[in-house]
Amino acid sequence: MGKGRAPCCDKTQVKRGPWSPAEDLKLIAFIQKYGHENWRALPKQAGLLRCGKSCRLRWINYLRPDVKRGNFTLEEEENIIRLHKALGNKWSKIASRLPGRTDNEIKNVWNTHLKKRLAPKKGSESSADESKPESSITSASSSSSESFFSYERPNSPKTTTPCNNDQFNDQAEKLSIEDKMEQDSEKQVSNELANITEDPKGSSVSLSSDESNIVNTSQIVEHKPEEEQLASPLPYLGHYDVGSMLEEVDKPNQLIEIPWEPDYDFWKLLDDDNSLESFQSNEVQLGEFPAIQNIILGEESVHDAEAKKWSQDFENEFGVVGEMKESNKDHFLPKNYAVEPEMDHTQAFDFDDIDMARPESELDLGYIQLWSSWPQNNNNNNNNSL
DNA sequence: AAACTGAGCAACCGCAGTCGC
């Protein structure tokens, strides 16, 4: 560890703050195609004016297809509590035992909800270690943490839950659990984790930072029925095809110069003001990306067969499909999103003219569906996804 | 209706650990 460590990036040259949809798309598209073997180099290769750490964080905590969004379930909350009791502020380890949850998310939930809820209880008891804080976490089953924390029932009868926390009552048990977690990191320690398999490094699988590599993830997320597939965190992206996403494990090793990197202007256009107008008025640049042109301007704008082939290839590779309807405008950008000032997403992502075979329901939802398929390995993936 | 306040959460910061040269 040397002193005077150089900063990870030139902070005057990188964009900071909330991510914009265009940035997300760039990052997703890049990682889908090339993975993320080198976070430091990724932003440049992907045409992002972001620090590599920022890209990594964004991917891990928000963009990954297997990130579970939404409120924590009662079971998850109970798991967090007892895992925190056993492991302390080892958020990544806790996250490794909560599939679909990130360390950052768990940390936030703990700091904002669970800690506050448990604090008064601990104060009223002689010893936090000897207490049974979990016993207070016994509301009626609910999928909403909001309802769960809407009231206190310190003395309420404990209902049977999937996680009987009695097993964590004494220190010995706590230690044994902790030991087991460490020792059996390649095996599972609880039923709720039974469907998670270990990663090759010997630690359990999670969305935590140290498990962020898709290679690992690909080994843990099983294909699920449509309704069980994890929703994309991005409303405008709809659902990922997680299974296909996992094909990244087979991505070629050679990487890493993104083919379109020289066309940085293209990506920049996405971020620039009046992006649509820019595209429309600059066919030369668009010519490099007929598929994009197709998406943005409508299929009728792409006349030649080659461009259509490009379109097909792009759709195969990136699976950018969908439409954005005015009625769904409000769903397009999540809160806190960095909206680029003059970027009209409704226009920029007007996919109405794209005739894609997909369920009508998805059309109605107005999703831009971004499912991954890795043409290097499986050119038919997109067919399977539809 | 406007101002204030606090909660929630995404993102950042900086240190630690690991690896390769």
Add this chain to the structure above:
DNA sequence: TGCGACTGCGGTTGCTCAGTT
């Protein structure tokens, strides 16, 4: 062995929004 590069982790910050006054 020492050093630098890189990634991971945990703490912290700051923005947004909903609720309250």
